[in-house]
Amino acid sequence: MNGYERRKQKKIEQIYSVSFQLFSKHGFQKVSVNEIAQNAKVSPATIYNYFGTKEQLYxxxxxxxxxxxxxxxxxxxxxxxxxxxxxxxxxxxxxxxxxxxxxxxxxxxxxxxxxxxxxxxxxxxxxxxxxxxxxxxxxxxxxxxxxxxxxxxxxxxxxxxxxxxxxxxxxxxxxxxxxxxxxxxxxxxxxxxxxxxxxxxxxxxxxxxxx
Structure with a gap:
């Protein structure tokens, strides 16, 4: 795994971690992609590029x-x-x-x-x-x-x-x-x-x- 792939995997793990915390606390409907991105310290575009939709992220x-x-x-x-x-x-x-x-x-x-x-x-x-x-x-x-x-x-x-x-x-x-x-x-x-x-x-x- 090269440096780019390692950085990407680290971002994905961070997004998963933040998503689990937010979804568990507030429920799927009340959590936005923007909120996940802000807490994971990535852009919303990064989440859409990696996962496509909020449902696929979940x-x-x-x-x-x-x-x-x-x-x-x-x-x-x-x-x-x-x-x-x-x-x-x-x-x-x-x-x-x-x-x-x-x-x-x-x-x-x-x-x-x-x-x-x-x-x-x-x-x-x-x-x-x-x-x-x-x-x-x-x-x-x-x-x-x-x-x-x-x-x-x-x-x-x-x-x-x-x-x-x-x-x-x-x-x-x-x-x-x-x-x-x-x-x-x-x-x-x-x-x-x-x-x-x-x-x-x-x-x-x-x-x-x-x-």
Whole structure:
């Protein structure tokens, strides 16, 4: 990347950062390109040259934000944490991000909403699904996910669980979610059967048959 490309990329990142702050605070309709340009310290013409329209800027900004969240997921998965701790951190981040997205979508023009939803769905299929396939493979490798369980069902289970966590987050407060997170993880990995009871049941099933 030459000097011009680096400067351009820096401007784009600055525009994305300012746009996210303004759109999140005031909503799509109440933020103008001129206001974004002023806060990003670029000209309005620069924004139009880079993105075309305010709607296209918004979509690009959202994809950029999602890329950064996915990078955090990857860093967690590649960390030295145990698999349950990785799952906990990823699930908390995903629940928080779902809340952000649910707050953002209503701010987008209804006439453009279908296109935005399609873009996000395509992103999920292309990038997020690849990450969760990696997540499932690691869980199976470390013995936390049954090897006979299909990837499709495992991802469905994770998705249902983090969606419910997201709804709980929206209905409660952040402190309550964190306080109860260990119980959420216990239920996620062991269901309503306690870990000790599951181990005891396994010992019974594996013990020699008495005559």
């Amino acid at each position: 979509v690009g900004m959202l994809m950029n934000w999602m890329d950064k969240q996915l990078e955090q997921y990857e860093n967690i998965l590649d960390s030295e944490l145990s698999f349950p701790e990785k799952t906990k951190e990823i699930m908390l981040l995903e629940a928080r991000n779902l809340k952000i997205l649910s707050d953002e979508f209503p701010k987008f023009p209804s006439s453009e909403l279908n296109r935005l939803v399609q873009t996000v769905e395509s992103y999920n299929e292309q990038k997020v699904m690849q990450f969760f396939m990696k997540f499932v493979a690691l869980g199976k490798q470390e013995g936390f996910i049954h090897k006979d369980q299909t990837d499709e069902m495992t991802i469905l289970y994770f998705t249902m669980y983090k969606n419910e966590l997201g709804r709980y987050w929206a209905a409660s407060n952040e402190e309550s979610v964190y306080r109860n997170m260990d119980q959420w993880m216990e239920l996620f990995f062991y269901g309503l059967v306690s870990r000790n009871q599951e181990q005891e049941q396994g010992e019974i099933n594996n013990s020699p048959t008495r005559e």
